[in-house]
Amino acid sequence: MEPKSPFWRLVREIWPLLILCALVTAITVGIQAYGDTITSRTLTEALIRMVVVIGLYIFIGNSGLLSFGHIAFMMIGAYATAWQTIPSVQKGIFISGLPDYLLENTHHWIVAVVIGGLLAALVALISGIALMRLSGIAASIATFALFMSFYSFYLQWSTWTAGQSTLIGLPTVTDPWVGLVFVLIAIVGAFFYAQSRWGLALRASRDDAIAAQAAGINVTIQRLIAFVISAFFVGMAGGLYGMFLGLLTVDTFYLPLTFITIAMLVVGGMQSLSGAVIGTIFVSFTIEVLRTLEKGVDMGVAFSLPANSAEVGLGVILLAILIFRRTGLTGNVEISWPFKPKVLAADITRRQS
Amino acid sequence: MSFAVQVLIDGLSLGSFYALAALGIGMLFGVLRLINFAHGAFITFGAYMLIVPSAATQATLFIGDFHAVPLILCVVLLVVGLALISEFIAFRPLRDATPATLMVGSFALGFIIQNLIIMIYGGRPKAVGLWSDLSAGVQLMEGVQVPKLQLIIIGVTITLMIALVLFLKRTKWGIHMRAAAEDFRMARMLGVKANMVIMMAVAISGVLAAAVSLLFVVQTGILDFRMGVPMMLFAFIATVIGGMGSLAGAVVGGFVVGMVSILLQTFLPSEIRNYRDVFVFLFVIVILLARPQGLLLSAATKERV
16 A cells, blocks of 8 residues: 555654554553552653653664663753752752752742753763764763763762752652653654654764765764763653652662663664664563562462562563564564555655656 | 871772772673673672571571681682573673673673572671681781781782783683684684683683672671672773773773772862762773773784783
């Protein structure tokens, strides 16, 4: 079936986008309709993580560089949101080192989340100017070092972050619907970035850096653009996460969260947006099943898995995916227009003529 | 003067830990091009092998109650065993993957081992008194009092390094290993047995991890499922500073990081002393940037030990 009208042509172009948005919306609506408050919380957390994973995909998927540092951007966004949304009285007590303007004022949470994302993007811009010159494994280590620097810094910066203790008082506004809206925004953003000339140029440099440079692509700049955009989304996800938990500790943003988000992306398939979304859904669902089994189920006889089975299971799944299906569940391709073969053939003849 | 000696010994003993851990990571990087995120888990595993497996808050020594020689042997064998199992189930199937994929694979492996430890032993830190008499001080010279343990740590590190150099330079397998690290495919064509060499490198890496576990437990007296992680992170820094793939570089890097940490600890003004680790990690980025082509890329052509 070849789409004739401009409308169907458009639908075909943005098919992966439509499918992914529909999928996430359907799951959210479904769980909200039949679930209780506990499933609703799990769902919210999964949606926030999906924003993080989509952010990771924007950089990792298009550039081919593995970043272990993005959770630092999540932390930056989360704390920036906390500075803007915690009531002044509490800020005076716990984080008195803030500048006067922040101590005395609070912002609406949406403003706070966006500013948090922008701050993360700014940090990515400044650090990226230096880091994006690196390639391959050196880039991965450098992002990891960046992550550790910020983690150690926030852990000690107690007048702004409450350091090793817990920062409380964030409004708990993030529910599944808020999560869903941000996921949809992230999906749209990631999709159109990937379709843009920037995304195309960056993927060209991923597939063959030298040929891309020869074709006039400034690889460093292209990587930097993706790094900044991805940090923006991850930073906003951090703000949402803070307002989901209602409290923040620096330790939340450490290796386990890094591991889970990278696992989600790799399991789904690092190089496609569909991979980011499906990987998050698959991993979240699996973790939830294992957690339920940890608590114990009654199947004629009482049966329960030992504590931490979910983590072990996640590690095993990731390792298995890496060994047996390295391109992830989606095989690194987007969910495509179901009637593709004919369309493609028609396209080719048209282009040749 | 006595103060300088004190700082020097502190720096050397901390540097010894980092150098041993960095060597363990460097061994695998040499032949596998693997940055082993599971090395910290190997170290933690070795330490936990000392006690009876149980989630009880009070640790009961098991292997830790043996006489010193069998104790060391048991721990070393167990960690080497774990390292070899890791090679079979994770590293070998991933051998043809890109370094980044291998890195994620080892990250997964480390995560699995760490969580298995929590599953079996519980997540709370436990106190173990292993060879606590070693913490007694020794009078080195006028005004310099250091724990006996620090001297032992430095001694063990130097001994292990000499043994490793002799192995790599003088034995047939050591020469094969260096050849494989230089150019893996070429070495295979010249008759170097790839699997054997890799298993040997993995085993040596296990021995080095076991040494770190034992020394670290004796020094801190605490078992914690996270204990290996900081050690591994600083060892990463050491390998990056020294130049990945160069074992001599790993050792030098380890001692540099140890010395720098102690110096920052000693001489930074107290209000920013807590930020020590921030400076250390930023230092890595600076090093990576100062060589934009990457210390890592030059690894293959670099002289080893």
